[in-house]
Amino acid sequence: MMGTTIIVILTIFIAVILFNGAKVVPQRTELVIERLGRYNRTLGAGFHILIPFLDRVAYRRSLKEEVYDIGSQNCITKDNVQIIVDGVLYLQVIDSRLSCYGIDNYNVAAQNLAQTSLRSVVGKMTLDRTFEEREFLNQSVVAAVDEAAQNWGVKVLRYEVQDLQVSEEIMRAMEKQMTAERDKRATIAESEAERQSKINLAEGQKQQSILTSEGEKLQLINRAEGEAAEIKLRADATAEAIQKVAKSINAKGGTDAAQLEVAKEYVDQFGKLAKESNTLIIPAEVGNVSAMVASAMSVLDKIKKK
Numbered sequence: 001m002m003g004t005t006i007i008v009i010l011t012i013f014i015a016v017i018l019f020n021g022a023k024v025v026p027q028r029t030e031l032v033i034e035r036l037g038r039y040n041r042t043l044g045a046g047f048h049i050l051i052p053f054l055d056r057v058a059y060r061r062s063l064k065e066e067v068y069d070i071g072s073q074n075c076i077t078k079d080n081v082q083i084i085v086d087g088v089l090y091l092q093v094i095d096s097r098l099s100c101y102g103i104d105n106y107n108v109a110a111q112n113l114a115q116t117s118l119r120s121v122v123g124k125m126t127l128d129r130t131f132e133e134r135e136f137l138n139q140s141v142v143a144a145v146d147e148a149a150q151n152w153g154v155k156v157l158r159y160e161v162q163d164l165q166v167s168e169e170i171m172r173a174m175e176k177q178m179t180a181e182r183d184k185r186a187t188i189a190e191s192e193a194e195r196q197s198k199i200n201l202a203e204g205q206k207q208q209s210i211l212t213s214e215g216e217k218l219q220l221i222n223r224a225e226g227e228a229a230e231i232k233l234r235a236d237a238t239a240e241a242i243q244k245v246a247k248s249i250n251a252k253g254g255t256d257a258a259q260l261e262v263a264k265e266y267v268d269q270f271g272k273l274a275k276e277s278n279t280l281i282i283p284a285e286v287g288n289v290s291a292m293v294a295s296a297m298s299v300l301d302k303i304k305k306k
Helices: 002-021 096-101 106-123 127-132 134-152 168-250 254-276 289-305
Strands: 022-025 029-035 038-043 046-049 055-062 065-076 082-093 154-166
Touching (some): 002 022, 022 029, 029 096, 055 096, 065 106, 065 154, 106 154, 127 134, 154 168
Antiparallel strands (some): 022 046, 029 055
16 A cells, blocks of 8 residues: 555656656747756757746747837927838747847837837937838838847847828828829929920021031032033133144145135134125225235244244
């Protein structure tokens, strides 16, 4: 009977030890163990045995990424405009011991720090920049919170602004500003188009004037070259005719032929003069053709002698 009682007591004692001392830690989870009230060790995923009544699980930490909703808060921009901002903060425990002993409640501290950092960053920006540079706003909050969270064993992964809200009055003013900006851009674009059109027209007129002047220049050059060529050909023909006449006169019977030609030309020209005019100036020896021919031939002889 006594033996049975001892066996039962030992069985119960072993069961209590196994119940209190055996721990199975899930994946991506860590247990912080304290022995007699002091930090002892950190247990990772797997099966572990604790010393009953001495060791206890003080904290349980998840190593998964955690998401915290940062509630809406009022912020004042650099140009004194009140806006309402809300966002989402992503955290991850990287050191379970620091997250337990470095701060009392790391998630609440991170959220509060994110809010204060957000107000500080927004206060340095104008209203337009808060809408245009959300990425800069997110990065600034992450940098501010992550610097402080290093002592908490926590890593700030990212912060995302979910929504930015302004009052209806500010919204109407922004709409008017956007309308004015669009009208301004349209006016500038129209003026640029008109300016470009005038430039193109002026360039076209300039090119036309240049081409016209070039054409006129070529026309004058061609005309001058043609006239020069004509004068040269005429002079060459006259010189050739004179040479032939001189050669003929010096030949046998040339003088007689020249006298005959001069007499013939004299009679022809005098006859034309009588037909074209009623008033005539008649030489004293009009009937003495031979005398006129002799005078002409005497001039010819002088030229030949020279």
